[in-house]
Amino acid sequence: MVSAYVFMSPVSSSMMAPTSHRIAAQFGVTNETVVALLTSMFLAPGPLILGPMSEVFGRQRVLQLANFWYLVWNFACAWARNERELLAFRFLSGFGGNGLLAIAGGVLGDVWRPEQRGQAVAVYTLAPLLGPVVGPICGAWIAEKGDWRWVFWAPTSVAVAVQLVGLLVLEETYPPVLLARKAKRFRKELADSERGDRHPRVRTVFDGADRKWNSIVQKALIRPFMLFFREPIIQLLGSYMAFIYGTLYLFLTTIPLIFQGIYQESLGIAGLNYIALGIGLSGVSQISARLLDVVYTRLTKKNGGVGKPEYRLLFMFPGTILLPAGLLITGWTARASVHWIVPDIGIVLVGAGMILNFQSIQIYIIDAFTLHAASATPILFWLYGERIRKASRYAKHA
Known part of the structure; x- marks a missing residue:
């Protein structure tokens, strides 16, 4: 249920990418910065407020409210009459949509014990990464065949269905509440x-x-900023996660340029190459989901039955190799003289590297802080992460 909530946010943030220039042309927008804002304005600072608020009012209430806020303003985007209204509505919908990501990780930390958390988080982390794959594929065909307003109507309809099911089955999980x-x-x-x-x-x-x-x-709202400015782990993890997300959204805009510009494919056919990214994300996720808890349990037994969050970082080693390897293959082979399947192989490797890194750092942060943050370089935290973590007043007892 939680994965269904967080799936809709990245779908909405990325579905508009293939149609952004078409929308800009209709509204008479020629500035490329404004065109980029039409997509990026969805990345609103909702997690900074909604995440802490879930620790005051409870996960279930804030999760439902955030999703309702998102679907109302996302529906309003379809009725925007100019670029100013669209930018405002995108910002407001992103406030709720991105806030879902901050709350969902806390739900997993509430429900599962550390030795059971790996598979649950593996499934959950697939949603925010697979969403940017599904979104552009749908958006590309909408841009080619139909009205661009369907990039807002379609995800809103699904979000309404998720909201109704959630009202029936979703329960509170936060222990203090x-x-x-x-x-x-x-x-x-x-x-x-x-x-x-x-x-x-x-x-x-x-x-x-x-x-x-x-x-x-006041304490709930200030805590995320205190964690960021006082905790070296959060600062380093945030920097690496920013790189991963930046690479992901760079790919979202680069894939159509490669296959339309170099291989002369139509917009809809070019959008199908996002499937390669989805194969890397979902395929490796299914493998790691079955191994994360197994590896954690074995390392815990070797350590006398005491588990450590650093045991989650082992899967980052192949992840940090596959990600740059995929980037190199994609960039090096994206030429008309090379068959289109070769860049797609590179894209598969990029997706595999992203999901391994994302899953490892997500579970690490949930185990160490029971909060949301990002990632760090694997060798640093595999060798020295325990020492750094024990200097933290928030995570030293994990």
């Missing part, structure tokens, strides 16, 4: 039975001395 609700129920029951005490002392293990509402909200 669950215990707070239980304590509130006990206090009410005790107050009813003990008439003289209207506020019996029933507290949870998560209750602190300062429980004023404004203090709770």
Whole structure:
């Protein structure tokens, strides 16, 4: 269910890419920076606010609210009358859509124990990476055959279906919120039975001395910035994740240029080459999903039954080899004299490298911080990550 939520955000952010110039032409936009903004404005700072808010109000409520916010404004994008309205609606829809990514990782950390978390996160991390593959394929055919407004209507329709199912089956998972609700129920029951005490002392293990509402909200909103500026792990992981995401979205715009410009394919046929990226992402994900927990369990047994988050980084070694190898093959062979399947092989390797890196760092951060962040170079954290992590007040007891 969580994967279904986070799948829609990258689909929406990337589906518009093949149609951006067509939309720009209709609105009379000639500035390439503005054209690029039509796609990138979806990358709004929603995670910085919605992620911490899920620790105050609960995962389920904020997840549902973020998805509802996204689908309302994404639907509004289809009715934009000029580029200013479209940019504004894209920003607002991205605020909710990207916020889903920050909340979903926390849900996985709430539900699964470390030794069971690998396969769940492997499935989950496939969604935000496979979405940018499905989106451009659909967007390319829409751009060639139909009205560009369907790039907004189609994902909104799916998001509505996900929202309805989620309302029925999605439950709260955040332990402090669950215990707070239980304590509130006990206090009410005790107050009813003990008439003289209207506020019996029933507290949870998560209750602190300062429980004023404004203090709770303030701490939740400030925590991501404190983690970033105080934690070397988060800073390094964020830099590497920025590189991976930058490479991914660079590919989203480069693939049509390669196969339309060099191989003279139509827009729809050129969009089918995104399948190569999907093969790399989904194929390797299915393999790693079955091995992540196995490797973690074996290394934990060798360490006397004590697991470490650094055990998750082993799969980054092949990932950091496959990613540059795929980039080299794609760039070196993208020529008219070379068959089109060869660049596609490079694209497959790029997808494989991305998913291995993404899965490893996602589980590492969930295990170490139970928060959302990004990645780092594997050799540094495989050899020295435990030492760096133990200097962190937030992750040293992981």
